[in-house]
Amino acid sequence: MTTLLEARYRTVLRLLPAYYRREREEEMVETYLGDLDRDTQDQSRPTLGEVASIAALAVRSRLGAAGAPRPYVLLGSVARLFALAAVLLLAASAVVEPVLQLTWSFTRGGAQRQLFLSEFSDHGLIAAVVAAAQWILPLGWTVAYFALLHDRRRLARIGVLVAALPALWPLLRPLTGEAVISEPAFIVTLALLAWLPALALCAAHHRDAPPARLPAGTPGLVFMATCVVTGASQVLLPAASDLVWGPANGFVVGALGWLLWRARRTDRVAPALALALAVLGLLLLAVRIAALYPWLRLPYAASYIGGGLAQTAVLALLTVALTVAGRRELAAR
Template identity: 35%
Template sequence: MSSLLEQRYRQVLRLLPADYRQAWGEDMVASFMQAAYAAAPDDPEGVEISRPGIGEAASIAALAVRLRLGGSGAAPRPFSWGEAVRRVALIGLLAQAVGALSGVVLMTWALKQLPGAMPLPDATPPFGGDRWQALWSFTGLLWLPAYLSAVHGHHRAARILTSVAFLPVLVTDVLRMTDATNGGVTTARVGWLIVNALPLLALVAFGPDAPRPRARPWLIALPVGTAATIAVALAAQPWPGREHLGLALADWPGLWSAGLIAAALALPVVRRGDRLPVWPLTLALLVPPVLALRVITVLDYARMGTYTHDTAEPVIVGTIQSVVLVIVGVILAGTATLRLRHLPAATDART
C-alpha cells in the first residue's frame, strides 16, 4: 500500500502533461520518496504522513508550465501555446515602451510650451506637482531596456528589467489606492495594475529552450508605434464644440482596442501561409484583458457624467469597440482552437 506522502506526490504530479507523467512519473515519485526518507532517517513513520515541500511543489508547477509552453524541440501544440504567450509578453512590453516614449515626448512638448502642445494631464502622481509629474513620467523609460532585452533573446535580463520597470507602476497605483481623497481603490485602477503586470507574468514562457524572436520586426515596431501614438494624441486634442471626441479616440484602452481589431482584420492576409496558429492564439489571448479594460473605462466615463446629451462620444465609441472586440475574440478563439486540434499534443519526455 502506498504511503500518504506518495499519494500526495502523485497528486502534485497531476499538474504535468499526461504523456510526460506516464513516461517519468514513477521515477519522479521514487526520487522524491528517497529524498524524503534520507532527510529524516530516524522518523520513517513521520515521513510517510508528511506533505511535499513547497519547493518541490513549486518546481513541479514550473516544469508543468515549461512543458505546456513549449520551446524549441517541443511538439507543435505546446510550441504554439509557448510562442503565443511569448508574443503576448513582447506586445505588452512594446506597448509599455511605446507609451513611455510617446509620453515623455508629449510631456516635454507640454512643459516647453511648443506650438500645438497639449495641456499637462490632470492625473498627477501622489506626490503632487507638475515638476514631479514630469520627472515621474521618465521612470516609464525603464520599460525600454526590458523590451530590447526580450527582443534580443536575453531572457533573464528581460525578466529582471521588467520587474524593475514594474515597480514604479506598482508604487504609484498602490499609493493612489490608499489615498481616499484620490478615489481610493477602484475597478479601473485594479484593472490597469493587472494589465501592466501581464508582460511580467507572460515572461514565464521565456524558458531556457525558448527560441529567440526575430528582432527586426519588433525593433521597427517601436519607432513606428511611438510615432503613431504621438500623431493620434495630437490629432485627438479637443475640437471646438466636440471637446470629448478626442477622449473617445485617443484614450489608451481605445488605442489598444483599435490596434487589436486592426491586427485581427489584417491577420488572414498577412499571415495566410502560417503552419501554426500562433498569431490567432496570441490575439485571442489579448482580447480578454483589453476587453475588460475597455468595458471598465466605458463604465467610468458613464459614472463620471461623461455620458450626457452632448458629450456621449467616449461611451458610444467605447461601447462599439467592446462589441467588436467580443466578435473578434470569438472568431480568433474559434480559429485557434480548430487549428490546434489538428496539431500533435505530445511533448518530448525531457526534463
C-alpha cells in the same frame, strides 16, 4: 508499501500535466526519495523549495516545453505572443506619454512648467518618490521589449516586473491614508493590463521556449512605428486621450493590418498570433469600458465619451474578428 513522504510527493507532482507525469513521475519520485531511511520518510514532507520547483516545472510544461503535446505548444505560443504584443504597446506608451507631457509643460509658459515641477516638490517626500518612480520605472517596458527580442530573457523579466510596479500604487495608496479608491474597476483593470503581460512573459518565455520573434519587421522599426501611431492618436485627438487611448489605438492599427495581411494570404496561417491578439484585445476592451463608464452621464465630456465609444466599438469588432480567425485556423489544422 507507499510511505507517507512518497504519497506527499505524488500529491505535489499532480501539479504537472498528465503527459509529463506518465513519462517522468516514477523517476522523479525515486530521485526525491533518494537514500532516505524508510522510517524517516514517514516523518518528513517535501521542502518549500521542492514544491516551488515542481510548480515552476508545471507552468513550463504547460506552456510549450520540449516534447509537449500540441495543445500545450499552442498555449505557450499564444502566451508568448500575447506578452510580446502587450509589452510592445506598453513600451511605446511609456516613451511617448512622458515626451508629450514634457513638451506640453515646457512650451506653455512658466505657469505650466511650475505646475509640472510641483508634482515632485510640493507634496512631501513620499509623493516625490512615487512621482519619480512613475516616470522612470515604466521605461522598463522598453528595456524588456528589446531585451526579449535579443534573447536576454532574464533582463526582460526584470524589466517587466519593475515596469509593472507603478500600476500597484493606486491600489496601495489608500493604505497610507492619503486617498480612497474612487474608480476601483478602472484601477484594477489598469493593473491587470500591466501585470498580466508581465506574468505571461515571465512564465511563457522560459528556458525551453523558442526565442521571441516579431511576425514582421525589425525590433527598432516596429517600435518606432508603434510610437508614431500612439503619439499621433494623442496629438490629433487630445480630448479623447487617457491612459488606455494610445495603447488601444496602437493595437487597432496593428490588429487591422494583420487581418488585412492574412486575408491576402492563400496558405494557412498559424492560429497563435490571432488568438494572442484576441486576448490582448479583450484585455484592452475591459480597460476601455472601465475607464469610460464613470463619464457616460456627464454632459460636458461629450468629446471624450464619443472617442471612447468609437474606440470601444472598434476594439470589440476586432476582438471578435481575431477570435473567429484564430478558431478557423485552429480547425483547419
